[in-house]
Amino acid sequence: MIWFSLLVLIPLAAIVVKATGGGWSTFESVLTNENTRAALTLTVVSSLIITAINMVMGTIIAWVLVRDRFWGKALLDLIIDVPFAMPTIVAGLTLLSLYGPQSPIGVEINGTRWSVLLAIAFVTLPFVVRTVQPVLEELETDVEDAAASLGATRFTTFRRVVLPALVPAIFAGAALSFARGISEYGALVLISGNLPRRTEVVSVRLFSFLEGGNTQSAAAVATIMLLVALLAIVSLDIIQRRVARRG
Amino acid sequence: MSIEIKGVNKSFGDFVALDDVNVSLPTGQLTALLGPSGGGKSTLLRIIAGLDSADSGTVTIEGTEATHLPPQKRNVGFVFQHYAVFKHMTVAKNVAFGLEIRKRPKAEVAEKVDELLRLVHLQQFAHRLPSQLSGGQRQRMALARALAVEPTVLLLDEPFGALDAKVRKELRDWLRRLHDEVHVTTVFVTHDQEEAMEVADEIVVINNGRVEQVGTPDQLYDEPANDFVMGFLGETTKLGGTVLRPHDVHLSLRPQVPGAHEGTVARVLRVGFEVRVFVLTDDGDEVTVTLTRTQARQLGLEQDTRVWVSAVAGATTVDPVAAVV
Ligand SMILES: Nc1ncnc2c1ncn2[C@@H]1O[C@H](COP(=O)(O)OP(=O)(O)OP(=O)(O)O)[C@@H](O)[C@H]1O
Ligand SMILES: [Mg+2]
Numbered sequence: 234m235i236w237f238s239l240l241v242l243i244p245l246a247a248i249v250v251k252a253t254g255g256g257w258s259t260f261e262s263v264l265t266n267e268n269t270r271a272a273l274t275l276t277v278v279s280s281l282i283i284t285a286i287n288m289v290m291g292t293i294i295a296w297v298l299v300r301d302r303f304w305g306k307a308l309l310d311l312i313i314d315v316p317f318a319m320p321t322i323v324a325g326l327t328l329l330s331l332y333g334p335q336s337p338i339g340v341e342i343n344g345t346r347w348s349v350l351l352a353i354a355f356v357t358l359p360f361v362v363r364t365v366q367p368v369l370e371e372l373e374t375d376v377e378d379a380a381a382s383l384g385a386t387r388f389t390t391f392r393r394v395v396l397p398a399l400v401p402a403i404f405a406g407a408a409l410s411f412a413r414g415i416s417e418y419g420a421l422v423l424i425s426g427n428l429p430r431r432t433e434v435v436s437v438r439l440f441s442f443l444e445g446g447n448t449q450s451a452a453a454v455a456t457i458m459l460l461v462a463l464l465a466i467v468s469l470d471i472i473q474r475r476v477a478r479r480g
Numbered sequence: 481m482s483i484e485i486k487g488v489n490k491s492f493g494d495f496v497a498l499d500d501v502n503v504s505l506p507t508g509q510l511t512a513l514l515g516p517s518g519g520g521k522s523t524l525l526r527i528i529a530g531l532d533s534a535d536s537g538t539v540t541i542e543g544t545e546a547t548h549l550p551p552q553k554r555n556v557g558f559v560f561q562h563y564a565v566f567k568h569m570t571v572a573k574n575v576a577f578g579l580e581i582r583k584r585p586k587a588e589v590a591e592k593v594d595e596l597l598r599l600v601h602l603q604q605f606a607h608r609l610p611s612q613l614s615g616g617q618r619q620r621m622a623l624a625r626a627l628a629v630e631p632t633v634l635l636l637d638e639p640f641g642a643l644d645a646k647v648r649k650e651l652r653d654w655l656r657r658l659h660d661e662v663h664v665t666t667v668f669v670t671h672d673q674e675e676a677m678e679v680a681d682e683i684v685v686i687n688n689g690r691v692e693q694v695g696t697p698d699q700l701y702d703e704p705a706n707d708f709v710m711g712f713l714g715e716t717t718k719l720g721g722t723v724l725r726p727h728d729v730h731l732s733l734r735p736q737v738p739g740a741h742e743g744t745v746a747r748v749l750r751v752g753f754e755v756r757v758f759v760l761t762d763d764g765d766e767v768t769v770t771l772t773r774t775q776a777r778q779l780g781l782e783q784d785t786r787v788w789v790s791a792v793a794g795a796t797t798v799d800p801v802a803a804v805v
Pocket of ligand 1: 492495497515516517519520522523524671
């Protein structure tokens, strides 16, 4: 357990040390750089939007997968995992060939912010579905029957009985989805076009710092992202506790 | 009649779970649905509650045709074997659920919840979560929750099935007392004949999706309609082609009554206060006889003792051939 923690903590610490090595000025220069700021904002905002969408859509998909019976259900269940399973650069290629120039479905969004949203959505959709699904499977239908015989409509039953039981799972999935969203590289790099201040995301920005040999700035950006991720996980946890208590 | 079930059929795929069930359950009584596992008891109860729908037939609750009413509109209280508690709500919130949905004023809800928690002896646990209660307490909470909406009928599906024998017995006595206090028409499912005999005013015996017999505990015990009912309500043994209870067999060391069957004692088994004697008659029957310890000692029974066995006068007997439908 200790070894495992060290395995994770040492590289993280190294990054923070590297970033702070140059003092506050490194952070300042990174943060005052328009391009970096734009990339940070774009990444965080897009990930937030997609995470919010995932929380709703993921729960609905999980619900359908667990409670409904329809033709092709097993196939859908399998397809959900595809973004997990494929190397992200392959996901990027797939997206590019689907939504890029000469799109076979007539949707050309490469180089726009839509492409950023789409790519993030593509790779993060499974998280909420896969965290909610097992909880929903464990939830006895008796509980829903009990609510129904007490006079609750299906909607009330969902809101007051089912949803509260799912909240921890939804938020856990959301944290994973957000963390994955802000760190995505492979799926984005091809389709987004990496236009500075328009579609360039943090990971791409970071990579260009590294290419330019500016490791200190790269470490500074990494540290900021680390803080953003921590902040997100902590606040999701706080919201989750609030919601759960209100039940 | 509070609940009228007419010609109800229900199949799951090819499997017939209920086969032309007709029952009337009287108002204000405590009725037991008794039968072996898989007999269709839960299915029937769920159809009454509207949680499942019958393939054909009708359900009338307190004069209202309810066959196609959704569960929300039937005003039945349902208690599940595995409690079905709302885990994230406190005990008080669980009980208040039905009332809050009906948008009753807060003060009224609080008062009613308080009254119900007192009724089920849980007033000091109002602010606990269900996970902090024992199984028996959880089930009492579920009962209070069901009673909160003042249901026309209360349905309990093996309410004590998940509890240990001692708590089970306590709760069943308590349910009987509660029913005498509240007087709501109650139907409870059990596969425990002792539970049904002790608690119920009336028993409906269900087997293989069919109603075998309806009657008071005494009627069922004294006049079983067939050997299934007889066998389900207590031990039986066979003597000269009839089925009867082991304690209705008379055993003596010399022929006393005409028509007694002669045989030898194969085994003597002491179980608590009673003694079970297995007699092999010369006609080839293996008859079980129960005696008290005193009787057995007086007779001095041992293996290979020659004995004569016969049905006592007024014994409950069923002819198994006639009972085969
Ligand atoms: N949803 C279902 N799908 C398929 N078969 C079912 C379903 N529900 C019940 N059955 C079958 O119907 C039969 C009657 O079931 P039911 O639950 O009513 O029995 P029961 O008398 O309540 O038994 P137990 O005492 O074990 O609870 C069983 O053989 C069961 O397998
Ligand atoms: Mg059952």
